[in-house]
Amino acid sequence: MKYRIIPVTPFQQNCSLIWCEESGAAAVVDPGGDLDRIRAAIDEEGVKVEKILLTHAHIDHAGGTAELARALDLPIEGPHREDDFWIQGLPMQAQMFGFPAPEIFTPDRWLEDGDQVTVGNQTLDVLHCPGHTPGHVVFYHRESKLALVGDVLFQGSIGRTDFPKGDYNTLVRSIREKLFPLGDDIAFVPGHGPMSTFGHEKASNPFVSDHRG
Template sequence: MSLKYRIVPVTPFEQNCTLIWCEDTMKAAVVDPGGDLDRIQAAIEEEGVAVEKILLTHAHIDHAGGTAELAKIADIPIVGPQKEDNFWIQGLPMQAQMFGFATPEVFTPDRWLEDGDTATVGNHTLEVLHCPGHTPGHVVFYHRNSELALVGDVLFNGSIGRTDFPKGDHGTLIRSIREKLFPLGDRVSFISGHGPMSTFGHEKATNPFVSDHRG
């Protein structure tokens, strides 16, 4: 059975927070709760799911700003990202000040993730791919049965993640996309941190930054 999902845009940056759940158990995870917890909680209630954890792709404010509060309210663990993003977590208050967000609580994930790890949602298993470049500890969650990936800010429909932040690296990001994501297959659909969904095949063919036809 495929993994169910609902995208909930949050924060002034319209970040795609995603509610994912197992239809068998109705257990769910919230991926990247950047803020606007009222919107996220409304979606949880409307879908009738029981959230069992938070999954983080990376620790930029628009993805992680609501994490500590949601974890406390729902009494659920925080899983991810990879530990190289800890400096971004520790810097959440400074990020909030820079971008005009409410100051969030700093937190320590209950579990850091590494390449090759797995995370569960109900009866479903997500594969973890460490995909640095946008941030050094960025991870991607991949559900093989559904051919669905949650890629955060690594790859977008027609674009790629920024690499001008501290510890960002353009070459590393391109390698993450071409060596980690594209080999998963052209048919894989992905949910980005911002903007509409796409497939790896479409991006491989047309994305000016990483396509097979780029100059």
């Protein structure tokens, strides 16, 4: 599976274009905005987008979802149903952070822990990783040793837990019990900032490392 990271929105959110090399089928993960930038990347890679995947429903990750789904006639998969209140609150989030007013949408498929999503001939596992939001999911492609983790984990940090229904202990548990067991060599695309590996974060991240006090 191939991927391309496309920073979007004033928050420089890492939207990802992922695709199956065999079939050329692709998915857009977390289209938070700047759809012209996302569509330019799709054209440059010459892939055929077949769906939108969402890790969670904060505005910088989900703000452009309804518009892109309508423009390209795409189904929306994810996040977990627990994030529906965030989807319903997208207009309020936009007002709060100065984003363009987005449309509310209903995903074609809510995702649960243990589900799988497909992109062409590729299959990604779905892990429900609450804490940053209650319905946050992570997409893991076993063959590529790649995870798309949204705002669960960052290089040297973790997601905020001061939003409604966020919980610090739940987030740390999601990282240590769901993500780290996948393996130290798993690379991950975070919702913001540079990529890292679970092994690096396990060794050095002050919030979740083996050496934290």
